[in-house]
Amino acid sequence: MSHTGKLRVLMAGTGLLLMAGPAFSLDGADLLAKINAATGMSGTPVTAQSVDVNGTTVTLRGATYKPMPAEEAMAIGDITxxxxxxxxxxxxxxxxxxxxxxxxxxxxxxxxxxxxxxxxxxxxxxxxxxxxxxxxxxxxxxxxxxxxxxxxxxxxxxxxxxxxxxxxxxxxxxxxxxxxxxxxxxxxxxxxxxxxxxxxxxxxxxxxxxxxxxxxxxxxxxxxxxxxxxxxxxxxxxxxxxxxxxxxxxxxxxxxxxxxxxxxxxxxxxxxxxxxxxxxxxxxxLTFNSAEISFQDAGLTNRALDYAGKEQGVSGNTMAQMLKGMTPLLLAQYNVPELQNMVSQAVNTYLDNPGNFIISAAPENPVPFPMIMGAAMGAPNTLPDVLGVTVEANRRQ
Structure with a gap:
């Protein structure tokens, strides 16, 4: 297994083992079987060399975790x-x-x-x-x-x-x-x-x-x-x-x-x-109901403008003005005039005084995912209307 894959297995295994648990005194095999069934994975992802029962305490001795049958099992140790x-x-x-x-x-x-x-x-x-x-x-x-x-x-x-x-x-x-x-x-x-x-x-x-x-x-x-x-x-x-x-x-x-x-x-x-x-x-x-993503600046924007400006041989403020001018030109090719105006206005407001930048999607009625996929492939310029997209900057919290 690759180095990255093993680290992924370790982290994923930690989370999934937390969501596994064990069982009760009378039948350790039954407990372990039901834990494995509850993980929703094929095979037996959680195994133990032995299941020890002492009153209401159960110990999975020498436990291992194997998320996929073809993956290498990861040694966990004793789970109590x-x-x-x-x-x-x-x-x-x-x-x-x-x-x-x-x-x-x-x-x-x-x-x-x-x-x-x-x-x-x-x-x-x-x-x-x-x-x-x-x-x-x-x-x-x-x-x-x-x-x-x-x-x-x-x-x-x-x-x-x-x-x-x-x-x-x-x-x-x-x-x-x-x-x-x-x-x-x-x-x-x-x-x-x-x-x-x-x-x-x-x-x-x-x-x-x-x-x-x-x-x-x-x-x-x-x-x-x-x-x-x-x-x-x-x-x-x-x-x-x-x-x-x-x-x-x-x-x-x-x-x-x-x-x-x-x-x-x-x-x-x-x-x-x-x-x-x-x-x-x-x-x-699946049906899409709504979404919103926002960024509240804490100093990164101006540093990014200064760095980008330096790469172009201009100041950060000049870089901000350049971005303001480029935004409507870049959006014009997508034939979404209403969205173009919203984004341009939001970008101008944000770059003048970086605060927050918010993109929302709130359609009047839930939208089935196939409709979104169809619009994206057949008429991408209709997506903002389909999803009820709005863009704004420096909204009062």
Whole structure:
């Protein structure tokens, strides 16, 4: 497996193992089987050399994680589950799941993840139903420090990550919140001279920030509301996104998982082609409701103008004026006069005094994804009207 692939497996495995859990005293094999079924993956992604039961504590000894049958299994170690109860319906409830600290090294790169845990995990007895009773859920999943280092020098780290969920009283929806604190990256070691000059000019030698996300998912109609997804970096800015779409039901998720497995290289080209068409068919089930993306500047814009201007032999202010003039000319070729005017006005307002820049899509009625795809291919100039796109700058918050 490639270096990048192994690191991806480690990070993905950490998250998915957090969403796995184990079970109850009487039948360790049954517990592990239901955990694997709840992951929605083929084969047995989570294995253990033995399952030890001591009262309400279950330990998966020598656990490994293998996301795909063709992938290399990753050694995890002993996973401890405390406060395990077998439910009347054959499912399991686990008060606490604790994973050992993970560490992986390949050549000069080392990735570590510490303090991995989950609380109040429910493992379903049957994953074939169409309700939330057939989904593995948890109240909280968390990790402590995560670090990626090369030759002993930390290049990326985060202090902690926490994900919490809350199921509605009528079992119809799940609310979720995610917080990632202390995100740090060191770009000072970039070797390419041109890239290093750009990083230094933009003030991105080291970055420090956080990420938050909140929203909910309604199982019956597959309505996903990502109310807020925000990346906030000091002396750079805040990028916020919201998104709402429908059709992401449990049936859709299962079909998408099956199709995705068929698209793996081991499936063969014919199967991959068929799966690709099937995935396009699945997209017809989704409906777009609304979206918004905004950027709140914290100094990056003027530094970017100064750097771009320097490359052209002009000042940052002159570069801003050049961009103002270029914007309507670039948009004119797309034959969207109303959008052209909106964008030009927003760009002028923003460059005069960088504050926030906001792009919204709010159609009067939900738009099926096939209609969006058809407009994009047949008449792209109609997309702004189809999606109800607006662009503005320096909106009062």
């Amino acid at each position: 589950l405390e406060g395990v109860q077998e439910e009347d319906d054959g499912g399991y409830f686990i008060e606490t799941v604790t994973l050992p600290d993970l560490s992986m090294r390949e050549e000069e790169t080392t990735v570590t993840v510490a303090d991995i845990s989950m609380t109040n995990v429910t493992v379903p007895a049957d994953v074939t139903g169409g309700t939330l009773d057939s989904v593995l859920v948890y109240e909280e999943a968390a990790t402590g420090p995560v670090n990626v280092s090369v030759d002993g020098k930390s290049l990326f780290s985060l202090a902690s990550a926490t994900s919490t969920t809350e199921i509605a009283d009528d079992n119809s929806s799940i609310g979720f919140d995610v917080e990632v604190a202390g995100i740090k990256a060191d770009l000072s070691t970039v070797e390419d001279p041109k890239a290093r000059e750009a990083i230094q000019s933009l003030g991105l030698t080291s970055i420090d920030g956080s990420m938050t996300m909140s929203g909910d998912w309604q199982a019956a109609d597959g309505l996903v509301n990502i109310e807020d997804y925000t990346l906030d970096f000091a002396n750079v800015g805040t990028l916020s996104t919201s998104l709402s779409f429908s059709g992401y039901t449990l049936d859709f998720i299962k079909a998408a998982e099956e199709t995705s497995r068929a698209m793996q290289p081991a499936a063969g080209k014919q199967a991959q082609d068929a799966a690709g068409l099937a995935m396009l068919g699945l997209m017809q089930r």
